[in-house]
Amino acid sequence: MNTGLAGKSALITGGASGIGLGIAHALAEEGVRLALASRNPDPAAIRQLEAAGAAVVPIAADVSQEAEVVRMVRTAIDALGGLDFYINNAAWTWHQPITHLDAEAWHNTINTNLTAAVLAAREASRHMIAWGTGGIVIIGSTSRFTPGYRETAYRISKVGLRALMENLAVELAPFGIRVNMVTPGHYQTRMTSTVPPAAEQELLGLIPLHRFGNPIEIGRAAAFLLSDALSPYTTGAEIVVDGGLHLRPLPNLSAEDARALNQ
Numbered sequence: 001m002n003t004g005l006a007g008k009s010a011l012i013t014g015g016a017s018g019i020g021l022g023i024a025h026a027l028a029e030e031g032v033r034l035a036l037a038s039r040n041p042d043p044a045a046i047r048q049l050e051a052a053g054a055a056v057v058p059i060a061a062d063v064s065q066e067a068e069v070v071r072m073v074r075t076a077i078d079a080l081g082g083l084d085f086y087i088n089n090a091a092w093t094w095h096q097p098i099t100h101l102d103a104e105a106w107h108n109t110i111n112t113n114l115t116a117a118v119l120a121a122r123e124a125s126r127h128m129i130a131w132g133t134g135g136i137v138i139i140g141s142t143s144r145f146t147p148g149y150r151e152t153a154y155r156i157s158k159v160g161l162r163a164l165m166e167n168l169a170v171e172l173a174p175f176g177i178r179v180n181m182v183t184p185g186h187y188q189t190r191m192t193s194t195v196p197p198a199a200e201q202e203l204l205g206l207i208p209l210h211r212f213g214n215p216i217e218i219g220r221a222a223a224f225l226l227s228d229a230l231s232p233y234t235t236g237a238e239i240v241v242d243g244g245l246h247l248r249p250l251p252n253l254s255a256e257d258a259r260a261l262n263q
Contacts, residue, residue, distance in 0.1 A: 004229035006031030009080035011073065013063055013120065014090030016042040018189030019139060022215020023087055026223050028054035035076035035083075037061045037090070063090050063116035064108065073123035082131055085226050086124035088117045089139040091157075095150035099262040106153050113157035114164070121168055129175045135226045136172075138165045139218070140183035140238065142246045149261060162238070169236030178235040180225040185242025187213045208244030217241055 010027055014020040015036030024034055024045075033055040036046070041058035049056045057079040061072040077083045091113045094105035121136060128134025141158040143151055161181070168179040186203055195203075204210065221239045224230050240246055 002229060003030050003223055003227040005223060005227055007033070008084040008226075009033045009035070009076075009082060010085035010087060010226075011035045011037060011059075011076040011080075011083055011124070012087040012089055013037045013061075013072075013116070015087075016040070016045045016058070019184060019187055019215045019218050020087075020089040021045055022217070023089060023139075023219035023222050024049055024054070024056075025052070026216050026219025027085075027226075028052060028056075030223055032085070033057075033080055035059055035080055037063070037072050037076070063120065064111035066115075066119055069116055069119040070123055073120060073127070077127055083124060083127055084131075084133060085135045085137070086120060086128075087137045087139070087222060088120060088161075090116060091139070091141075093151070093154040095154065096152075097150050097261040098152055101152060109153035109157055113154070114160045117161055117164055121164065125168070125172055125177065128172075128177050132176075134172075134175075134177040135228075136165075136168060136177065136179040137222045137225050138179070138181045139222075140165075140181045142183060142185045142240065142242050144183070145246045146248075149258070165238075166236050173235055178225070178231075180231075180234060180236070181238040182218055182221045182225065183238055183240045183242065183246075184213060184218050185240075185245035187215055187218070189215070203245075206245065206248040207242075208247060211243060213241060213243060 010032050012020050015024050016038035035057040037059040039062055046056050046058050059072055059075050061068045063069055094109055096105050138161050140161050143155045144158045165181045221241050
């Protein structure tokens, strides 16, 4: 089926690895021209995409800084000759229980995961309104559905992204700009590489489909939502691509283990 995405342009944050790179591959398959923003663009990832025939512009940017976000969007617009799509994917986490949560971890998490999304959406939507077309996809997290130990800052950032998506959908609809969310579960990426193998195996048992996701599966969901041919009447919506992980019961630590977190 023709998605109608060929020749369009997209900026993806956190696009050089993990889920962002999976999104890049999925959009490249549809002929989308790409600007990939990350703190440290990976030349190997860029070469891999280019070898598959993709047009790729790497952008080095620290999205936790407003000036960097503004520069990132402007660089993408200039390099691609305009911007049809913005995919907000960049995220990181500093896991700390509440009694050990320090201001640096809090601000790093909120600035990287939430503030950057707000500021980039501001810059991208200004252009898209003038451009006369556009679409935005925000990458969420199943952490939004259930509380998690040590995840106060991370979970708040992801809950905020859902609210941002809904507000953008309402405000930008009069301009024909559709805004949606794709929510992954557990994918084996650089961000999740610190999860102990035993814990990861336990998590695998909680996923109804009994496997971890492939980042390109997130990318294909994003391509569906960006396509005016496939989802022209979809805005303010969320697709959860997690193998059913969000259906799991909340795992509870023993009282002793929970107390130990905050001692």
